[in-house]
Amino acid sequence: MKDRKKTLIIISAIFIIAILFVIIFFLNHNKQNVNKNNIKYDVYTIPSQQNIFLDGEVQYSKKVNFTEDTTKGTIDKINVEDKQQVEKGQTLFTYKNEQMIEQYETLTQQLNNIQTQSNTISSEQNNMQVSGVNSEKSVQQQLNDIKDKRYTTISAPFDGIISITADNEDNTNKIVLTLIDPKKQVIASASEKDILKLKVNQKIKISVYGTNQEFNGTISSISTEPSQSQVTQGNTNTSSNLIQASGANVSYYPVYIDIDNQQGIYPGFHVQGTTVNESELPKIPSSSIFNNNGVKFVWLVENKKLKKVPLEVEKYNSTYMQVKSGLNFDDKIIKNPSDEMKEGNSIDTASSGN
Template sequence: MKKSGQKKRNKKVWFGIGAAVVVVGFIGAKTVFSSKEVEPEYTTYTITEMASLKLDGQVSFLDTRDIFFDPSLGKIAEINVENGKEVKKDSPLLTYNNSDIQATETEQANAVNRNNLQVQQAQENVNLATQKYNEALNKVAVAKQKLNTAKEAEEKETLNAEIQQLNEAVSAANSEVAQANQALQLANSDAVGAANTLEQTRGKVNTVVTAPIDGQVTVDASAMSSTDKPVIKIATQKKNIQGKVTEYDYDKLQTGEEVTVTTVGSGKSAPGKIVSIAQTPIAKNEGNPVVSYQFTVEGDFPWAEGLSTSIAVPQKQMIIPTAAIQKEGEKEFVYVYKAGKAKKTPIETETNLGRKVVKSGLNWKDQVIANPNKELKDNQDVQVAAND
């Protein structure tokens, strides 16, 4: 009886061990197969904004004007502004005096006086000729009255001869009046012309040069007789930033684009806007073959002229990997990963500097499958690994 009980206990032990081995084997196999099933086949790329493009710039006055000595105007007689002062547009800056023209003015003034005398003389001649004409007319009238009352034939004949002579005198006097008036007109014309010439000349004797813009003036009195440097420099209080971009980044800039400008030394920042981009390149340096272009940023920049700056240009282009794009004929699409599924999404792209830029179809933060294959279908359940 003891041996029979012992055998039963041994069978139970071996049965338990066998069952445990089976369970362990099943769990191990399941673990192996499960690890193969959950290994993701696809990776995703998240659509995010690129880092800002950093470009060099320099603080510059928005507008500056240099006023040089102009020898054709004569000598500078007076500087009408003080160094460092603010001026308004059209304010007087310099007064010139031209001694050569002043001598000409004197000559022309004398000519005007002579012309005025000629006018007076011509007017007197007109008056005398007119008086002589009127007297001749009166004599004709008196002779005609006598003729009307004359009774004797001999007297009438004498009066008729006298009237004929008087009419000839009237005609001659009338011609003198006409000639005198013509001389007067000519004298008046000469006088007016001489007066106009004198007025123009007087305007050149003293010439005032005015400010072309509002701004602050810098005066250099040592340049009053030199054409090599400005006598006065006017600079507006507003400043802009003159930036430089290479040919490789030229297409990344757009007029009207908002940027952030930071001074290199102090790290002070201010917002700005690109207002112009040059189409003509800056002259190359011998040691640098890369073509560069100048662009202008406007804003409120209260910094000293010439300070170096860094211009941060946001890159808002939506870039995706070329491998993520699939085609159906001429149309492009990608698979957007959402809620465990691959959603087929039509897109439009363009190529810029070798990169694919999305024009429409996607949003920021979308996750696209970066390595689709031909087996991938719309709305397919997928497991992915992030790769952005």
């Protein structure tokens, strides 16, 4: 009985050992298949384009203060009213120059006297007649010179809305009126580190600090002069708080941005613009590039499978290359590929990293 029991124990032990061998065999077999078909390699994700941030302010696209010019005389008549909409070329106000008017009347009287005297001179007095003709020409020339200085008309340089306020003192100059183009724009500030990364017609995303409103914009112009307390564009003098307190050794430049949205924002609203360096190229490790008879390519990871992608590159530094064609930002590639890799191989992207 004891021998039989002992035999059963031995048989059971042998059976269990056999099962363990079978399990180990299948595990090793599956592991080989995993290693063969689902190779774990270092997957490199190409970094996204670096954002460029611009702080700015919503302002009118055009705003002109017309200050009184005493050299033209005194204000004779203002032809427009506060908040009136005017068109380009429309008369805004006129100057009257009393001194020029008086001088013009005096010269006119002189010319009349010369002409009267000229008519009474006999045909024998040729010398006097020539002298009278020369005097007449001289006076007439003086009249022509001051004719348009008696009254000076000031016209609107663009379509806009008139603003006339009681508090119209600008330093020592009296502001007659202000013409405003109600279309709004953003005047932003770009540092010298970013200014060369921007270009005209580049798209920018605008975020309003106070309302969290977002809309699109397009760079219309970029100044090559550092920001000052007053930013001048054409004939437009626009106040701007673009001087940066931080970075004393860094210059900032005004960037003018046309905006799609004109509703729900007012001049003075502070905003942030976000864009990218459109000339920036994707950068990849030099170790990821294969060279096959002069044709450079990398292994792209697409849907967890390998894909051979030819590309055009140029040197960036001792470690990285810039991709001119073949790859995009955020693509995933094999950082250190091997000769055994084949098109269609499965890749465990869980091993990815930069």
